[in-house]
Amino acid sequence: MEFLRIRCQGARRTVATLNFLLILAVTISPRRIAGTPLPALGTEATPTTPAAASEDTPAENTTALRDFEVEGKWEIPDVSTYDALVERFSNGSEFLNYTAIVRWDNTCRKYVDYYYDTADLELTDNMNSLRHRTRYQASPPAFSNSWLDVKLANWVSDWDLIQYKGSPSRVGAIWGREEVGSRESEPDQPTSTAVISACDMSYDAIRVMKREHPRLDCAELRPSLKVDDYRLRIGLEDENNTKLFEVSLDRYILTDYLFNSWPFGAMEVEIEIAEDITEQSVRSLGAIAAALEEEFPGLRRSTYSKGGLFLPEGEGAMAGLMCGADGWPCSGDYTCVARGQRCDGSDDCSDGSDERQCPSATSATEDS
Structure with missing residues (x-):
């Protein structure tokens, strides 16, 4: 029986999907916040500032600034909504003022993420995450993201990335949190397990994790979740053919190691901003989120991260x-x-959200 059928080639083929929790996410990629550089990490060496990172070229070990990740997430209620979203971002389609241009020759990439934590969930309980990511491409390209095709494909690794993510905050469907990460010079060398268990402080993610969790014993870290993600990538360009955003259409399988649960499939869409994070770019993300929710009213805002x-x-x-x-x-x-x-x-927001989670009168009196 087919467990997972996804597509790697846009909206060319009709696909069927069984037994899925489906999630839509809109993401601003990790970038330096323009005009507000984040503090340099505490290292003995003089830090250097590399070029901005992207999914294709993650930051090298010389990263000296915390980056910021912003993303929106929605649960998709059914497969027909997912198929409609894939069609919505097909090659040449228009979304708001942008034109969708499918990348990677209309084929997919595979991402394998391992999230690490202690047995007592020290990182999770503090709303932090440590993950190791490897990106792969199929050679020859996988015809589709069907379960059979991706299992038979020959996946060749591009790069590895170890990331530490800070505590998030959320507005509606949009999440934001600091993160830091550094790429290994050669995929899988050394393996993520060796780097993490040895607390290799040459990796920014490990250094920041130890700074925020000084008593954490790295030898106690073990994989808690695994995510196998198959991604189609689309650029969103303006009238001058300038790429302002990138869309990722993802289907993934999540395996929970700590609780020995059955693997389950999910779907999400991420949209990354191509420039620095500014108030205007985040407001633009809000406009995108509002447009998506209006066009697809069945979407449910997610309150859970992939981790x-x-x-x-x-x-x-x-x-x-x-x-x-x-x-x-x-x-x-x-x-x-x-x-x-x-x-x-007084309700000043149309949904009254400005009057939610207000401090109680008792708390205000006690604080005065």
Whole structure:
């Protein structure tokens, strides 16, 4: 019986998918926040600043700045909605003011992610993640992302990446959190297990993890989750053929090692911004998110990360990134109101989200 049938070649073929939890995600890729450089990591050597990282060329070991990841996530209720989303971003299609251009010769790449944690979930309980990612391409290209095709394909690794992710914050469907990562010079050499268990401090991700969890024994880290992800990539270009965003159409299988659960399949879409993260670029992501939710009203905003973290809405970096120091984001439509209007007893956001999770009168009295 076929467990997974996905497509690697856009919307050319009709596909059937069985027994899936489907998720849609819109992502701004990890970038330096323009105008607000993040602090250099504490190293003895003078840090250097490399070129901006991307999925094709991740940051090298010389990375000296924390990057920031912003993404939106929605659960997709059925396969027909997934197929409609694949068609929506087919080659040459228009979305808002952008034109979709399919990359990688309309074939897919494979990503294998291992998330690491201790037996008592020290990282997860602190809303942090440590993962090792390897990217592969099929040679020759896999005809589709069907379970049979991807199993029979000969996957050749491109690069490895070890990442540490900080505590996230969320506005509506849009998540944001700091992350740091560095690429190995040769895939699988040394293996991620050796790097992580030895606490190899030459890797930025390990160094930051130990700084934030100084008592953590790296020898106790073990794989907690595995994600096998098959990705189709599309660029979103403006009228001048400038690529402003990149779309990733993903289907993946998640295996939970800690709780020995059955593997299950899921789907997500990520959209990465091609430039530095600014208030304007994050607001643009909000416009994209609002347009997607209007066009696909059955989408359900996800409160869980792929790495298994649950995140309620609340105060955090995303509010400032989206609306600046003087604004507050409305989670319903991703617009902004004045920060002073939050918790003033009047609904200023159309969905009333500016009056949610307000400090109680008792707490305010105790703090005064």
